Amino acid sequence: MSKTTRATQTLQQAGISFSVHAYEYDPNAERIGLQAAEAMGADPSSVLKTLMVLVDNKPACVILPSDQEVNLKKLASILGGKAAQxxxxxxxxxxxxYHVGGISPFGQKKCVPTVLxxxxxxxxxxxxxxxxxxxxxxxDPHAAAAVLDAKVAGVI
Structure with missing residues (x-):
């Protein structure tokens, strides 16, 4: 597995300090984020999942702990929309x-509004x-929010 991706290159170019961690990915896991946390022995609330959504039919990204679910109504409101899916x-x-299961908020092809x-x-x-x-x-989540120009809000 290559440890250099568009995501890691984006972080390097932004001067963000980070470390890379590989784990055994299970494509059959019911919840990929929780499987990642378990495989790395990490607290699920510290392993964040990246979800791609449509807010009023426009793409957006939301990042939240792997053990939580996004409240789509709150998310739509935060991004100034009426509905999210x-x-x-x-x-x-x-x-x-990126491929599903490997979607990073960093280095995406299109720049979309992001909520952390x-x-x-x-x-x-x-x-x-x-x-x-x-x-x-x-x-550091502060560094992530800065490089992503993310809105920080409660979306769970």
Missing amino acids: MMKPTDAERVTG EQSAFEHTQVFMNGGQRGLQVKL
């Missing part, structure tokens, strides 16, 4: 340039997808 996997892959769940800041370091299945980057 999960993006179809094929559309998410097309918009991000505020509870991520309860941790000094969080894990986020590194741009391929079985690869996570560990970094």
